[in-house]
Amino acid sequence: MSSNTDFEPKIIAFVCNWCTYAGADLTGTSRLKYATNVKIVRFPCTGRIDFLLLLKSFAQGADGVIVSGCHPNDCHYTSGNFHARRRWIAFRSILDLMGVDIRRIQYSWVSAAEGSKWADLVNNTVADIRALGPYAEYQKVADYLEKEGYNEEA
Amino acid sequence: MKKLRDRAAELLSQGVVSLVIGYEEGTKRPRPLFCRNSESTEKLIFDSRCFHNLAVYITKKELVGKEHFAVTAPISTLRSIMQLYVENQLSEEKLLVITVDLSGELREFTTFDEIAAYVAQFELKRGEREQEILTKIEGMSREERWKFWMEEMSHCFKCYACRSACPLCYCSKCVVEVNRPQWINPWPAPLANMEWHINRAMHMVGRCTACGACGDACPVGIPIDLITRKMMEDLAPEFGYVPGQPAKQGNALSSWKLDDREQFIR
Numbered sequence: 007m008s009s010n011t012d013f014e015p016k017i018i019a020f021v022c023n024w025c026t027y028a029g030a031d032l033t034g035t036s037r038l039k040y041a042t043n044v045k046i047v048r049f050p051c052t053g054r055i056d057f058l059l060l061l062k063s064f065a066q067g068a069d070g071v072i073v074s075g076c077h078p079n080d081c082h083y084t085s086g087n088f089h090a091r092r093r094w095i096a097f098r099s100i101l102d103l104m105g106v107d108i109r110r111i112q113y114s115w116v117s118a119a120e121g122s123k124w125a126d127l128v129n130n131t132v133a134d135i136r137a138l139g140p141y142a143e144y145q146k147v148a149d150y151l152e153k154e155g156y157n158e159e160a
Numbered sequence: 161m162k163k164l165r166d167r168a169a170e171l172l173s174q175g176v177v178s179l180v181i182g183y184e185e186g187t188k189r190p191r192p193l194f195c196r197n198s199e200s201t202e203k204l205i206f207d208s209r210c211f212h213n214l215a216v217y218i219t220k221k222e223l224v225g226k227e228h229f230a231v232t233a234p235i236s237t238l239r240s241i242m243q244l245y246v247e248n249q250l251s252e253e254k255l256l257v258i259t260v261d262l263s264g265e266l267r268e269f270t271t272f273d274e275i276a277a278y279v280a281q282f283e284l285k286r287g288e289r290e291q292e293i294l295t296k297i298e299g300m301s302r303e304e305r306w307k308f309w310m311e312e313m314s315h316c317f318k319c320y321a322c323r324s325a326c327p328l329c330y331c332s333k334c335v336v337e338v339n340r341p342q343w344i345n346p347w348p349a350p351l352a353n354m355e356w357h358i359n360r361a362m363h364m365v366g367r368c369t370a371c372g373a374c375g376d377a378c379p380v381g382i383p384i385d386l387i388t389r390k391m392m393e394d395l396a397p398e399f400g401y402v403p404g405q406p407a408k409q410g411n412a413l414s415s416w417k418l419d420d421r422e423q424f425i426r
Binding site (some may be wrong): 029057060064070078085088089091092093094096097098099100101102103104105106112113114115127130143147148 | 302303304343349361414
């Protein structure tokens with residue numbers, strides 16, 4: 007723990023416009039305090055969140071990613087979150103096979119009424135990522151062209 | 161072999177088809193042969209060494225656009241043909257599929273139902289090579305897997321032979337050619353290579369028929385076919401398909417079940 011106390015994780019949250027974004031808004035209007043490490047990106051629906059965006063966030067220096075949308079059956083577009091759920095199952099399976107740290111991607115359902123759940127989600131994820139440390143493994147690969155010699159170091 | 165040659169010559173001379181796609185003897189192993197007249201059918205061969213997936217040619221418009229054509233197909237190619245049919249890429253009218261069954265008899269399929277019934281007899285099994293590498297990967301920790309794939313990916317120089325060899329990679333514009341924005345960097349660097357292969361695997365979810373053509377085509381010998389292979393095996397029970405059999409409930413990623421797994425969702 008001691009080495010990680012100074013480390014502030016960078017977390018990107020991909021959220022859907024109709025539930026989680028409104029939920030996060032409610033967290034603010036309810037004056038609930040939560041970790042400031044998260045940067046929120048608003049999408050029309052979880053079904054719109056391309057899996058490559060998650061990889062891109064890691065490549066751009068994120069240490070963790072939150073993906074959140076409407077609870078099942080609550081989707082504004084009826085079935086966007088069901089499609090997204092399938093994609094996440096497949097994506098997790100492939101990432102795990104490739105050796106990407108899937109503990110750094112936190113999926114969640116947060117509705118527009120769950121302001122406190124959003125605060126908890128962010129706080130818990132920040133705590134988890136803080137314990138895991140920076141995602142240096144991925145960064146090293148992402149910075150390959152700037153810092154030559156990935157294989158020599160390893 | 162004689163039967164196959166005779167039949168191919170017959171089909172061409174009678175004008176039933178104007179093209180027969182098959183195999184001929186190559187320098188080290190059989191290579192694809194395109195017969196447009198009955199003389200060239202003399203070179204046709206068909207045996208266990210013929211595993212080049214010929215299904216990759218049958219979606220090429222410039223090759224088989226207006227013609228009626230026949231293709232000789234071992235079991236892996238038949239699987240790909242079935243998957244292409246499920247995805248509405250083939251029509252029964254133009255295509256005649258010929259295979260040689262286990263007893264050495266010539267079999268012809270004019271409808272996809274016949275192919276489905278024939279393919280259903282064969283279970284998809286791991287070969288010796290697949291078993292060996294996959295057992296190794298399954299025994300690794302996450303960090304070791306990352307290291308293993310990074311080492312393998314460092315050889316990749318983005319020739320996209322895996323994409324060209326795959327019968328199911330038929331998009332007219334591939335995501336790597338999209339450059340507004342540039343999703344996947346075109347140069348060969350470990351991250352760009354890994355993104356490409358993850359992307360390829362994601363596009364194969366529930367579709368890959370594990371023919372192994374991509375891994376076979378790879379000039380630097382990365383076992384990329386095992387990414388999609390393992391993914392198929394892992395996800396099959398969940399998404400309700402059988403690896404190697406045509407998907408009955410539509411594409412895995414464009415359908416869903418109310419009770420899909422969600423223990424990982426907080």
